[in-house]
Amino acid sequence: MEASIKDRVYAAAESISAERNPTVASVRSAAGVSNADATRYLKEWREEKQNAGSTIAATPPAFAEQALRLAGGLWAEASRMAAESHAALEREWREQTAHQEKEIAELGDDLDTSTAQHDAELRARDERIAGLEKAATGSAADAAEAVAALATARAEHEQALSALRDELSEARGANTALTTALEALIARIPDAPEAPNTKS
CATH class of the missing domain: 1.10.287 (Helix Hairpins)
Known part of the structure; x- marks a missing residue:
């Protein structure tokens, strides 16, 4: 159930980020999860996005x-x-x-x-x-x-x-x-x- 909630929050954040900055309220409403779950997994989603953007591949x-x-x-x-x-x-x-x-x-x-x-x-x-x-x-x-x-x-x-x-x-x-x-x-x-x- 936790993985399903995380996936729903991530999917909602990805969808909302295409148009605007996702917030806890907008993700909670789109994913149909609790405020605590939306807050937790939206934070993780943002951290993963930030880490992915700052990773630079080594030059061959x-x-x-x-x-x-x-x-x-x-x-x-x-x-x-x-x-x-x-x-x-x-x-x-x-x-x-x-x-x-x-x-x-x-x-x-x-x-x-x-x-x-x-x-x-x-x-x-x-x-x-x-x-x-x-x-x-x-x-x-x-x-x-x-x-x-x-x-x-x-x-x-x-x-x-x-x-x-x-x-x-x-x-x-x-x-x-x-x-x-x-x-x-x-x-x-x-x-x-x-x-x-x-x-x-």
Whole structure:
């Protein structure tokens, strides 16, 4: 009789649990048993369910060995990809740095050339004005025109030199920003992960 009561309580609990959480009252009503029997066997049913849910089967050795081999293969592939990515980024960084340094050097050469030309033109105009001043036959209008031309030329050259200096400064700033960004990107690449322990 006790086994029959237990079976009825278990069957009622299983049926009720499909829709909601079984209670002593609902199991007692469905199984047609006393409150004490419903309480006792519902508790046992819940304990068995909990134990069954927490039981984990041992991993078969063959499966564990296969999993370790798979993990080792994944680690090797991840290491290879990380190394290739790091090398590619470093190569790109070196190329970009070399390109920026070349541009800065070219801009510096342009600035030196422009400055030399500017100085040569100023000296030529100074010599011309000096010659005009020495020549007593020169008119005041010609002298004023020469002075104005010299002032205009100086202003134009100063403007050109200022623009060239700004361009050089921007190029240096861009090179610094690029170098910082690439170094930060390379620093974010994780080192190759350690090989997993394949010993059983």
